Amino acid sequence: MRGARGAEGARQWCWRWRRNPLRRRDDVFEAWIVLIVWTVMVLGGIFVGLVTAHAADASFSRLRHDRHAVPAVLVASTGSAVPAGESAVYDHVRAMVRWTAADGTPHVASALVDSGHRAGERVMIWLDTRGRPTTAPPTGSAAATESSLLGVGAAVALGGLVFGAGGLARWRLDQRRYNRWAREWERLGPQWGHKTP
Known part of the structure; x- marks a missing residue:
């Protein structure tokens, strides 16, 4: 029973990727936005975090060498x-x-x-x-801790920026949908004998 519910949930979550008469181009576009946002947040966050931590650690090592x-x-x-x-x-x-x-x-x-x-x-x-x-200069342990914190901070910052950009893109899609629905209602509403104010 639980497996059937999980399969149904997966089908509902992936409905934008399957061909069906209710799917619109905006739905496919939104699905791609979500996929790209999460991919960049995870993979990009890991990459940026590691690069930042490595650069900070190299900078601290240089300080220990130079002083x-x-x-x-x-x-x-x-x-x-x-x-x-x-x-x-x-x-x-x-x-x-x-x-x-x-x-x-x-x-x-x-x-x-x-x-x-x-x-x-x-x-x-x-x-x-x-x-x-x-x-x-910072000690080895202090440098390692600070490098790790800088890496995590960089990853979180990138994730927040990408998530915000994805949210903005989805908001624009919603606005376009609302405008399209309003135009359709303006065209079809009178055929039903009334219009909403």
């Missing part, structure tokens, strides 16, 4: 951490530090360091390829 940590000395005390809410705190503050580059030249600049240190203490700072202070 390096060096020891530095605090020029001034950093103070304590700054509260960021009820339970969170920022454990890094910006402070003046000095360090010696690989070629032996001394440098002094502002950099992010751990809070709670006094002037003269040694801290670790991160430098970019030009030797300028920068933020620490």
Whole structure:
């Protein structure tokens, strides 16, 4: 009994694809729209998500390769951490530090360091390829998590865009059907002896 009901449901769902006297060209067009929308949402979403995640992961790997940590000395005390809410705190503050580059030249600049240190203490700072202070690159696990989230976000964004475009196309088809029905009613209504207002 359940199998018969499932077969009947499949026949009803696929009625736009079968030849029958009630099927119109717009019905076939709508069936193609639905098929294309779901295909692009699934396959396109997977593809865009994977490409985005791979590109983000490559970008994070490049950051880890390009940035390096060096020891530095605090020029001034950093103070304590700054509260960021009820339970969170920022454990890094910006402070003046000095360090010696690989070629032996001394440098002094502002950099992010751990809070709670006094002037003269040694801290670790991160430098970019030009030797300028920068933020620490994301760890491998943090980069993997963020890459995954970016991939999922890209897939959802594409799915929403395609679904919206498909909905707009189906709405246009419905408007065309309503206009056609109105014209037919204008033509056939008087033959029945009355017209709806």
